[in-house]
Amino acid sequence: MHSPSPHSLVDLPIRRLDRGDLxxxxxxxxxxxxxxxxxxxxxxLSAGTGYGIDAPDGKGLAATCLTMPYxxxxxxxxxxxxxGRYGRRGLARRLMRHVMEAVGDTPLALYATELGQPLYExxxxxxxxxxxRVSGRFVAxxxxxxxxxxxxxxxxxxxxxxxxxxxxxxxxxLDLPVFGADRTHLLARLPAFADRLQVAEVDGxxxxxxxxxxxxxxxxxxxxxxxxxxTAQALIVALAATTDxxxxxxxxxxxxELLGWLLERGLKSSPGTTVMTYGIPDLPGDAAxxxxxxxxxxx
Numbered sequence: 530m531h532s533p534s535p536h537s538l539v540d541l542p543i544r545r546l547d548r549g550d551l552x553x554x555x556x557x558x559x560x561x562x563x564x565x566x567x568x569x570x571x572x573x574l575s576a577g578t579g580y581g582i583d584a585p586d587g588k589g590l591a592a593t594c595l596t597m598p599y600x601x602x603x604x605x606x607x608x609x610x611x612x613g614r615y616g617r618r619g620l621a622r623r624l625m626r627h628v629m630e631a632v633g634d635t636p637l638a639l640y641a642t643e644l645g646q647p648l649y650e651x652x653x654x655x656x657x658x659x660x661x662r663v664s665g666r667f668v669a670x671x672x673x674x675x676x677x678x679x680x681x682x683x684x685x686x687x688x689x690x691x692x693x694x695x696x697x698x699x700x701x702x703l704d705l706p707v708f709g710a711d712r713t714h715l716l717a718r719l720p721a722f723a724d725r726l727q728v729a730e731v732d733g734x735x736x737x738x739x740x741x742x743x744x745x746x747x748x749x750x751x752x753x754x755x756x757x758x759x760t761a762q763a764l765i766v767a768l769a770a771t772t773d774x775x776x777x778x779x780x781x782x783x784x785x786e787l788l789g790w791l792l793e794r795g796l797k798s799s800p801g802t803t804v805m806t807y808g809i810p811d812l813p814g815d816a817a818x819x820x821x822x823x824x825x826x827x828x
Contacts, residue, residue, distance in 0.1 A: 539618070546581045551567050554567075554570045555570060560612050568744075591612050592609075592611045592612065594610075594627075595609075602710035607827065641802055649805050657812060658816075661801040663796040667765070687730070689729045729755060738754055739761075750768060754820065781816060
C-alpha cells in the first residue's frame with residue numbers, strides 16, 4: 530500500500546479529541562521523543578479543546594493541537610505534534626490554520642520550539658519573550674553541600690504551606706492580575722492534578738503559589754506565581770523537599786536571578802522556547818510575578 534501523497538494528507542479531516550484519545554495522544558508524544566504524559570493530556574483535554582487528524586494508516590493519530598481558552602481574553606495553543614512518518618507534509622500548518630479560524634478574533638499565545646518558530650512567524654505570530662528550561666536534581670544546600678546563599682532580594686517573613694481546599698478563591702484572586710485572564714477552570718483542577726500544591730503567605734496574605742506534577746521520570750514545577758524572587762525560591766525549596774525525583778521548570782527568561790539560583794542548586798539549562806503572540810502585542814498580566822507556566826501548552 531503506497532503512502533498518502535502530501536495533497537491527500539492535508540485533505541484529511543480534523544476532529545475534536547476527547548478523553549478517549551488519551552492513549553493515542555500519549556503514543557504521539559512518545560513517537561516524538563517526549564514523555565507520554567497521559568496524566569497531563571487528561572488535564573489538557575478536560576480543561577481545553579483538542580484537535581486531531583487520524584493517521585491514514587490506521588495507527589493512532591497523525592497530528593494533534595490543543596487550545597486552552599481563557600474567556601474571550603486569550604487562548605493558549607500547544608501540543609502541536611505531527612507523527613514522524615508524516616512530518617514536513619503540511620499537517621502542522623493545516624491544524625494551526627484550522628485553530629486560528631476556529632477561535633475568530635480571540636488573541637493567541639504559544640511557546641515555540643526552534644523547529645516550530647518559522648511556521649508560527651509565517652502565520653503572523655510575533656516573538657515577545659523567552660522561557661528557559663532548567664532540569665536536574667535540586668540540591669537544597671548548593672552543589673558542594675554548603676548552606677544555600679541568600680537571595681540578593683530583601684529578607685522577608687514569607688512562609689509556605691500545603692494548599693487547603695478553602696485557598697482556591699484567594700489563589701484565583703492572586704492569579705488573575707498576574708496571568709491577565711481568568712483561569713479558574715484550570716486552577717480548580719490543580720489540587721487533583723498536582724502531586725503537591727504549595728502556597729506562600731506573609732502575615733496571612735497569599736503572595737504566591739506553585740504546583741509540582743509528574744512528567745515521565747521528573748517532577749515539573751509549574752505554575753509558579755510569586756510576588757518576588759525570595760517567595761519563588763521558598764516555594765521551590767518546599768516543593769523539592771517532597772520528592773526525590775529530578776525537577777524541571779520553564780522559567781520566564783526575565784527572571785535571571787531565579788534562573789541563576791536554580792543553576793547554583795544543581796539544575797542544568799536545556800533548549801528553551803520562544804513566547805509568541807497573535808492579535809496582541811504581548812502577554813497580558815504582570816510578568817514580574819509570573820515565573821513559570823503550569824505547562825507550555827496552557828500558557
